[in-house]
Amino acid sequence: MSQAPASTATFRVGTRGSALAVTQTTTVAEALAAASGHPYELVRVKTEGDVTSGPLSQLGGTGVFAAALRLALLEGECDVAVHSLKDLPSAQPQGLVIAATPARVDVRDALCARDGLTLAALPPGAKVGTGSPRRGAQLLAARPDLQIVDIRGNVGTRLGRVAGKAPAADDGGVGRGVQGDLDAVVLAAAGLARLGFEEHITEYLDPAVMLPAPGQGALAVECRPETAADGVIAGALAALDDLPTRLAVTAERALLSRLEAGCAAPVGALASLQNGGLRLEAVVCSTDGTRLLRRSLAGEATAGAAAGLGVRLAEQLLADGAAELAALAGH
Incomplete structure (x- = not known):
C-alpha cells in the first residue's frame, strides 16, 4: 500500500x-x-x-x-x-x-463600566470586579475608595456582572448565577479584542496606572x-x-521567576524595545494598594540579555522590600 x-x-x-x-x-x-x-x-x-x-x-x-x-x-x-x-x-x-x-497584541487592561464611565468617573465606593490581586491592588492605589469584588468565570460571565450589560454566551458554567451587581469589571484588552467585545470597553487603562501581568497580550x-x-x-x-515579543516576555517572566511569584501575585511587568535596547518596568503591590514599589531598568535587546535584565530588576525590587510588601513565596 x-x-x-x-x-x-x-x-x-x-x-x-x-x-x-x-x-x-x-x-x-x-x-x-x-x-x-x-x-x-x-x-x-x-x-x-x-x-x-x-x-x-x-x-x-x-x-x-x-x-x-x-x-x-x-x-x-x-x-x-x-x-x-x-x-x-x-x-x-x-x-x-x-x-x-x-506577535504580541494589546498589553493593556481595560475597564468595562456601566453607563460609559471611566476609572476617574466611577462614583465613590463603586464596586469593581476582578479575579486578579494585581489588578485589585493597582485599582485601589488609584482609587482607594473602590470596593474590589473577587469574580470568576469567562469573559461573557464577567461582563454580565456589570449593571445594564447582558452576559455574552461564552461561559462554561463557572461563575454563573449573579448578574448586574457591579459598576465595572477589569479584563485584558487582548481577550476582549479577540472575542470582538471591544464595544464593552469604556477605558483602556494606561500602563502608567496599571502595569499588566507578565506576558499579558x-x-x-x-x-x-x-x-x-x-x-x-x-x-x-x-x-x-516573533523575536521582539520573545525578548519582552523572557524579561518579564524571568523577573516573575526570581521573585518566586505566581500568576496570581500582585506583580505587574512590561518590557519593550526602546532606542535599540530593552526596557523593563515592574511593580510589586501590597494587596490593599496602600504600598507600591515601581522600578525600571534597561539592558541589551538580545536573547542572552533579556532574562538577565528580569533577574536584575527583581533583585532591585527585593532589595527595596518587595518580599515583605507582597508576601512573596520563598523570601
Missing part, C-alpha cells in the same frame, strides 16, 4: 474549552496550517481552572489553566498547545518547550522538543515566533 502524501498529516492542537481559548487557539492553528500545508485538529482539554469556582489566588498558586494542557502534551494527546502566556507558570517543565511566541505555543525540532510543523513554529 502506498503511503499518503506528507501534506495530509494532521497535527493536533490542544485548547481549553472557553470561547476565548478556542478563538486564540484557532488563530494560531490556522497560521501553522497555512505555513506548513498540514491540516489541524482541535483537542479540547478541561482544566482545573475551568471547573473550580474558588478565587484564582486559592487554586494552587500557578498554572491552574495550564497543567491539564501540559499533561495532554506529555501524554501525546496533542502535538502543540496554545496558552495565554500570562497564565503560564514561569518554570518550564521537563519535556516541553515554548516553540513560538506569536502574548500567546505561548508549547510542544515536545521533537515537534519543534523536526516535526511536520517545525518550520511553521519557527516562522510564527
